[in-house]
Amino acid sequence: MAPISHAINKMKLGFTSSAGGRLDADKFHQSHLFYMDDLKVYSNSADNLERILEKIHRISQAISMVVNAKKCARASHEPHNAQVQIGSPIGRTPSSEATQDIRSLSVGETYKYLGIEQRLAIEPGQAWDRAKSKFIGTVELVWDSDLTFGQKASFTNSIISMMTYVTRNSFKSGGTFRSTLKRADDLDLSMRKLLNKLKARYKASSVARLYLPRRQGGYGLTSVRDSVADSTIYAWAYVCTRVELRKQLALFQALARRTKRSVISDANFVLEETGCVAYVDSLRSAVLFNETEYTEPRELARAVVSSMRNMRNAERYSTWKNLVAAGKVLHSKLDLQVLVRYLEQEMKRIMELEESLELAGGESNKLATAIIARIEEKMDGINQAKENQVVVRNCPTRFSMNECTG
Known part of the structure; x- marks a missing residue:
């Protein structure tokens, strides 16, 4: 060659x-x-x-x-x-x-x-729409399988790269970066509707919790929008810190100054949206971020993306915590009376849905009573904790029949 x-x-x-x-x-x-x-x-x-x-x-x-x-x-x-x-x-x-x-x-x-x-004269979004169709089809097969929730989430996160790959390789014909993020938001919404359809999550469940890491009590799914933003930062970091790409960087910066779309303008939008500030030294192929100068693209990208993820997680955690009912599991001081009253109300619904629960007559009432008794037992232990400094994580939302009645 x-x-x-x-x-x-x-x-x-x-x-x-x-x-x-x-x-x-x-x-x-x-x-x-x-x-x-x-x-x-x-x-x-x-x-x-x-x-x-x-x-x-x-x-x-x-x-x-x-x-x-x-x-x-x-x-x-x-x-x-x-x-x-x-x-x-x-x-x-x-x-x-x-x-x-x-x-x-x-x-x-x-x-x-x-x-x-x-091809020439390609309509914006065509490549994305074809990839989206294959992506949704694959995700539906995964979430309709017998895999565990964690396995399904991990597999879904691994194939989201399909969409980011298409985005970074077709951005010139993909319209504005805002329209790209809008398509990512729409795909996230389609994903949530699919999970509702397959009964993998409740329709009224917290969206913020869905995209929180499991170590914070979330479901551990990755947002397509977040992935698109992260991949943009990786491309930006590579262009800004590679000496052999200085001319390309100058070209992209010139396009950005003329309000033309480029990897620089896309990255600037992401940085501004997440509150991150970075200074690019195009003459030295270096970037200053959080008072640290970076000349290696991978180190720079990891630092910026890590900061962005921490910001997103903090915001989502706060959103989930502030919810009236769903946020209760994140509070150090749990209101037992409110929780029990809520379960007593739900007992009536369980009895009305007795047939759909496939339980024998009267078993649903026993199940609800067992749930309340088990919650009360858990709360007695929590109330005895020193200085009430207890954080309940991964609070179970469902009880098996054997666990509650055994």
């Missing part, structure tokens, strides 16, 4: 942007991308693209490398021209026999690079 990369760079026919500065040293040049054996070429015109393809063909023959034309495609985008209708051809007709087997894309046709479907 090295001979091809060297030849493409030597031709100097790639795309050039002056957004980072008017001096040649400040301009951003992009001629091609290589990843393993996948090559993506950029040029400043359709004619020059044809010349690059011919050069690649000659070098490939010289080093006995075969280019699979069936997996190749070309496209030409001229944004200042009149809009082209979907299906109309773009680019020029191949002028040489060497490149004629490479198909020319029409507007609306797609190709894949590194597994990501790409």
